[in-house]
Amino acid sequence: EQKREWWKGAVIYQIYPRSFKDSNGDGIGDLPGLTSKLDYVQSLGVDAIWLNPIFASPNDDNGYDISDYRDIMNEFGTMEDFDRLLRNIHKRGMKLILDLVVNHTSDEHPWFIAARSSRENPYYEFYHWWPAEKGTPPVRKSYFDEDGTAWKYNEATDSYYLHYFSRKQPDINWENPQVRTEVFDMMKFWFEKGIDGFRMDSIPLISKDISFPEINLAKYPDVFSYYAHGPHLHDYLHEMNREVLSKYDAMSVGEGSEIKPEEASLFVSPNRQELDMLYGFGPSAIRNETKPDGKDTGIEYSLIALKRMFSDWNKGAGDGWPAIYLGNHDQARLLSRFGKDTGEYREVSSKMLATFLLTMRGTAYWFAGDEIGMDNIKFENISDYKDVDTITNYKRILNEGGDTDAYLEKQKLIARDNARTPFQWDDSPNAGFTTGTPWIKVNPNYKTVNVTAEEQNPDSILNYFKKVIKFRKENEAFVYGDYLLLDAQNPRIYAYQRTWKGERFIVTLNFSPHMAKMDFIADMKNCKAIFCNYNDESKRVKNGTLLLRPFEAVIWK
Ligand code: TEU
Ligand code: CA
Known part of the structure; x- marks a missing residue:
């Protein structure tokens, strides 16, 4: 049985501070702004906040290029602002996770x-x-x-x-023991201040084959082996655990860039004493690279592959703990990718996705704004983009004489800036994010998609989100229960069972914009529908077959 650490049942709310709330009218979100919105965060029922980097930075990659690890980015505020933020988070019974970016520094470090x-x-x-x-x-x-x-x-x-990332992000040399000492001391500095954990950026890249051999895919078929996952990766993580993490009440989650599910337990198995959790790149790979399962599902990727991927990661964690997410600051908005961001299924698909993320086995990572149904802004022009990823790759394609129009069209679906537009608080100018000019354009749908409007509407996406969090908290089975995938080959429905101490729940989710059906498994007849994302009842069962409406989510007991 799993040991009961606080983070296992937690919902971790990820905030992109630059886009959350501006307090001084310079158009950039900041720490005082965030502190002023903690009542909202707490009202959601989440347990912890993970903040993208807040350290001193010239912002070539919005804080992922750090010039001083022990200071706060000027635009975000001061160390006093940070201390006040942390105190106020703790006062509300929540935790704070910071971003640890130690594969590289800024070239201005x-x-x-x-x-x-x-x-x-x-x-x-x-x-x-x-x-x-x-x-x-x-x-x-x-x-x-x-x-x-x-x-x-x-x-x-x-x-x-x-520099694996931009030329302003040189990779640091972990082989050098002095580098490791510096990093570990810096981590202690933040733990001494009282933070509760770290999300570790690009962590598999810290160890690499430093002889830098020519890439030969006949030798290692996996090109990633030439870049990362080097011979000392697990030694370094174990050393970090011994020197730092084990000395504090610290939670750790690694960004498992290119890591395969079957490798996960090497990072997260408790007896290896490395990390608590690891998340892979699966969701973006499925959405961007897999082909639909067949015609007429209305799903633009393979749901069968998505189900397999989540099931493999669940298994891959072994006696460790899984991390569940579908979107973050590096990916386009969840609703635009896995639901429908326009038309009649907008709300119901958003609610279905929340039901999924909060009933899976593992710690749930939730990206701020998804709870009100924020979606892709789909910029038309390269000049609207702020992201170093989109901008440098646009220039590269231009240099190579490639098709920049096709590139821009694709960016509407996948660009990271889609997830980085200002948070939509209300229908006042700039969505209540700033009184000045926002650093990146606000999504014009803020007039209707915003916190104030949704707080007032009992059927809103926001109120549904709070309801599912509450439901998860009331039913331990969704945290600790075993997970079993059902009807794996169903191309429209993701169904799974969660069992715990004699209790059994079945979650059935239609990921498609069409009606979908599933054969009732033998003893499901005795189950009752106890939770649903549609308001009205429907005739769900017909001759032993379960019917789900577009994007319908039903939980059975
Ligand atoms: O991302 C790691 C990573 O591999 C990304 O390059 C990812 O593949 C990319 O965003 C897809 O477009 C982490 C951070 O999450 C990201 O925001 C940073 O830009 C990157 O590291 C460098 O620190
Ligand atoms: Ca500001």
């Missing part, structure tokens, strides 16, 4: 400024270099670079530094 000055500088060894006398560096691609390459030439040292 003092370590890198020193490192790039000369090969003799002691900080040179804090980063990864390819000396120019060895010739052209081996192919390594960057996620965010207009030239595509992850090596950038540095004149003063006559060598290339490695």
Whole structure:
């Protein structure tokens, strides 16, 4: 049986601080703004807040490029503002998780400024270099670079530094024990302040084969092995656990970039003493890369693959604990990707997705704004985008003579900025986010999609979200119960059973915009429908077959 840590039954509410609430009219969300909205966060019934990076940064990648790990980003406020925020979160019985970004720093971090000055500088060894006398560096691609390459030439040292992300995000060298000591001391600094855990950015990338061999897919078929998941990854995580995490009441969740479900328990099995949870890139891979299961499902990806993916991660966690999510700041909005963001099924599909995320086995990660049904803004012009990902890749495609129109069309569906538009508080100008000019455009649907309007409507997405959270809290089976996938091959319905201490629940979710059916499993006849995302009853069972309306979610007991 699972040990009962607070985070297992928790709903973790992820806030992108830049877009949550601006307190001083400069158009940028900040810590005082966030503090002023804690009553709202608490009213949702969530247990913890995960904040995207709030540390000093030149903001090439909105805080994922840190120039001082022990200071607050100027635009977000001061250390006093942080202390006040933390106190107010704790006062409300909630927890605070910060983002740990230690695969790379900003190129404006003092370590890198020193490192790039000369090969003799002691900080040179804090980063990864390819000396120019060895010739052209081996192919390594960057996620965010207009030239595509992850090596950038540095004149003063006559060598290339490695940057998997933008050229303003040089990768740090974890092989160097001094680097690890610095990182661990920095983590302690924040735990001493009283934070409750870390979400660890790009964590499988911290260890890499630093001989940087030429990529040879015949040798390792998985290209990711040339980039990350290096020989010392688990040693470093274990060391971090021993030196830091184990000394505090600390929760940890890793961003499991490119990690396969069957590798998950290597990170999260309690006896390995590494991390508490890990989440993979599955949801975006399914949505963007899988083909629909057949014609007429109305689903643009494979629901069968999605079900398999979640089931594999559940199993892959082994005696550790799964993390459940469908969207975050790196992906387009949940409703636009897995539901319908226009038309008659907007609300019901949004409610169905909430039912899913909150009845699965594992800690639920919820991205702020999804609870009111915020959706993709679908920018038309490159000039509307602020994200280094979209902008650098646009330039790269332009340089390569590629099809920028097709690229922009695709960005409407997948761009990260879709999830980063300002939070919609009310129908006043700029959705009540700022009195100034917002750093990124507000979604024009804020006139109807906003907190104030939804608080007043008992049938709103927001009120449904609160209801499911309450339901989850009242029924332990949804936290600790076993998970069993039912009717795995059904192309429209995701159905599963949760059993716990003699109690049994069955969750049936129609992910399609059409009616869907499922054979009633033998003893389901005795089950009663106890929870539903439609208000009115329907005739659900016909000759032993269950019928679900478009995007209908029903929980049975
Ligand atoms: O993301 C890691 C990551 O691999 C991303 O590049 C992801 O594939 C990309 O967003 C898809 O477009 C983390 C953070 O979550 C992300 O916001 C940062 O930009 C990135 O690390 C660098 O720190
Ligand atoms: Ca501000």
